[in-house]
Amino acid sequence: MHVTAFGQHRLEATAPWGLIQKRAEEKVTASDKTHSPTDLAHFAMLSRGNCWLSVEGIPKPIPLTGGDCILLARGTSIVMRDSLRTRPRLSFREIGARAKSNVAHYGGGGAPTTIVCGSLSFDRANLKPITQLLPRFILIKADEARTLALHKTMQALASEMAEQAPGSEVVATRLAEVLFIQALRAHIASEWEWRNQGWLRAIFDPQVGAALNAVHDSVSTPWTVESLAAAATMSRSAFAVRFKELLGQTPLEYVTEWRMQKAMQLLQQRDKKLIDVARSVGYESDAAFSKAFKRVVGANPGEYLKRGA
Template sequence: MDVLSDAIAAMRTGLPHSSRTHKFAPWGLRFGASDGAGFHVVLRGSCWLIPPECDEPLALSPGDVVFLAHGRGHGLADDPATPLVDVIEAPGGSWVLSEDVPTGSGPSTLILCGAYRLSRARAHPLLTGLPDVVHLPARLGSHPALRSAIELLGGELERPGPGSDAVVPALLDTLLLYILRAWLEEHAGPGTTGWAAALGDPAIAAALYGIHRDPARAWTVEELGARGGLSRAAFARRFTTVVGQPPLAYLTWWRMTTAGRLLSTDDAPLRTVAQRTGYSSEFAFAKAFKREYGVSPGRYRKERAAARGGEH
């Protein structure tokens, strides 16, 4: 898997859900804080995003996309002065209003909304480094793949057909990756730091790809630098500056993140999990895992199994 796909997979829990909402002014929706992330796309008309905390409202036009990576509460409204009504998640994953509100008679707005369930326990820095609100304004010719995914998802929600229960989650997963890819593309370039710069830097990207493709390998800083044609010292400096931590520190973090995911989703023996994450002995793996998570691998697996059972 590539780094972007891995970052999402490391945090995903459960299935995403979405809705296609048609509103007539005046209207206002308040989305509460959550552990996940969400997006809104204006398909027709216009509205305002009331961002988390005290930031200024953001005007949204047809085709605009906003992504809220950190699950902070926010609002959507036809006007910043319109009162907001709480939106709550129903058991089936749909959204309903907490109270009955008369339908307005003003200008209409059609919005595509979606939400992803994420675990913040091992949040990948690629996502934690995103701003509170990622705004991708509609621009002619920009991000055609993202626009195509939006059109497909909107059409599937408007006209469900055979297989929609499988198509919609797959399109939501695709849309999330296209949103993140679009933001990374817009923020890559000379002078940038963080994950947009990391994935756009051939030397660092090559090293990250190696770590993610084969976390069990006994990587050295020299080997990782050689993948991008850099000396050990030059690579270590560049990686630490751009990514925010030294290469081997990130390798250890990713190994432990991978181990946690394997223990949550795989019944493989602990010895096998240790080998897949670069530890020659189960004892060394258990010691490193407990130092990172605060519990033994066996107990972690039992706790995750119990948590999954409680979700059903």
């Protein structure tokens, strides 16, 4: 994935204050490009003060303190406020539009809270949207493992986007990629009950994860349900049921999608013959490969390259 940060600003809030983000309010435009509903995530770090976070689908509000970070997949509705008694009146999008020199002010003049927030776009074409690959909500507490590097990256990113010095856009993009990886590392190291959701849940399953790693390590192997079950040290039937439960698709559907994902990356290099790409992902003929590619991606390899030109 190619990750780009945009729309970053610092919110200086004073109590009482409350913000809401709903699915219908997430249309975001960056660099004159409107992103599709599948390639965005939002991040925030509480750098000063305390507040409450309510996330759709999680019963209890979550208290946040200085240093806590959150990463949200697009379509995740949240409320952030100084007190559970405060009624949110503005959206994050409205506050972002108010920002001047990347700083926004909001609230009633009471206790201060500072939040650094922004969005990430994922520019590389992916068969599955980010919301299916990762949990819709990631919380990294300030006292958890790997947070020091994450906080330093967040601060560096905020500085680059605030100063707008020569080369800031390039540096900010690189920092956004690092930020995303560090957030995932900290999330994986956490003990939060919603850690193992989505694709990560399958990866960390001891048996299904072993089968997935086998596919990732050798995409050209002629995998069957039997051979994948053997890699998972499970019976064929038990493996097929568990795999479908975790990933929502059959083992061979996953193998085909992974092959096409790798093929998309190879095709974008534009220096390989079609038959070489086909053989790299386990197909003996370019015709069989092209047929599978069109079924999964929705276009044949040539059409796919023209579409992305």
